[in-house]
Amino acid sequence: MAKESFDKEIQFLRMLVLTSGAFNRQQFADRLGISVHTFDKTIRKLKEIVSAVHRHLPQEQSRELAETIRYSYYDSADPMLLFLYRAKSVKESESHRISLLLGAMNEQALTAMELLDICSGGMPDGLLFPDEKTIRSDLKYLEEVGVIRKESASRPYRYRVNNDLVRELSDDELIDLYDFVDVMANTLVPSVQGYLLRDGLKKQLQRGGMELHAIEPFLYKYHYHSRILDEAHLFTLLSAIRQRRKVQFLYFSPKSEKSYASKNTNPLFERETSGRLIKTLPLKVVYDHQYGRWYLLSSERDGIRKYRMEGITQIEEDEQVGEELFRAKAAGLEEKIRYSWLIDTGRPVKVRARFYNPEDSKSNFVKERVLLQGQWGKIVDEDEQTFIYEITVNGTTEIRPWLRSFGSSCEVLEPVSLRNEMIAEWKEIQAYYESV
Structure with missing residues (x-):
């Protein structure tokens, strides 16, 4: 898929997830800045990708894409939207060619000319046969990314799939590696490459006859x-x-x-974005x-x-x-951004807040969370019931949601402007819960 169309699919899927299919075709097209015809083509393309990547999904042609995404989300711990990265990876001809190359090199070490003969005889009808230059280019790329390696030091070079790690590990060791990658992909950023590695390890375990319930002891539900x-x-x-x-x-x-505009490649149809x-x-x-x-x-x-x-x-x-x-x-x-809670570049201001320790609790989870998430802030005063936390930040906009998330366990002391804003917010929230 081209970069431009990938941008379109990104914005399309973002809206689809956020709106849960609440928009009709015209509203979607207007928001994306495309025609309804282009919207329909995008839907068809995404449905084809979903059915190819997620073969376990129901195949009813009438199922809406929004329903398909919701079905997959609740049925599986896998992040559904990764299918877009798999679809973008290679063109159709490259996909068939590289699959043939890797399948052949998985069994034995082969030269470029031997691989050329295999590809020429295995390409589907309608796709062009590769030449020697294309095969050598594919081999160079696969070697650079670590998928294959040279088995011989002299010409003609022989190439083999570089999968010694998973071949040499026992099933228990593979499961341990899979669990580690699974936790890291779900808790660290960036995560897409971790998810793709996890999928590769899962397939390797399933090839060995491992049951799915033994592979996935953890279930994560992804929200962002x-x-x-x-x-x-x-x-x-x-x-x-x-x-x-x-x-x-x-x-x-x-x-x-x-949220999107296509490139103006045709001068007859140029429009302002x-x-x-x-x-x-x-x-x-x-x-x-x-x-x-x-x-x-x-x-x-x-x-x-x-x-x-x-x-x-x-x-x-x-x-x-x-x-x-x-x-x-x-x-x-x-x-x-030296004093930015996140990215605020405003004027530095000192924030002081009193936190109340939980009553009748074996662990002081309030203090533990402040120490974990409070960045460079410090606890400057403490007694049995409360402690005072102090930090200098660029503006108060970004730290406010964090302070508010502690609810009644946090009282803002300084600056006065932030204290008054928090009072006004809590009064507004209280008004929502007045008796009806």
């Missing part, structure tokens, strides 16, 4: 779908940061009425654990800019900048 979808841009941005390159993309802010064309120097990528969002922090002429990654489409790398300039910009950013 955007985290998975936004990882499509993550490694492009990290690569640009490492190479000190600017990036260019079409950006749709969270307040924008549209609602997104903004951005050219910027990426400096840092930040993940917000509380809301499951990725943010890009970058440098432009007017200073530091922040972008929600869910609004980025049609991303491309641009020119490289000098190392000294990049270091200066990065140092300036680090100074700006």
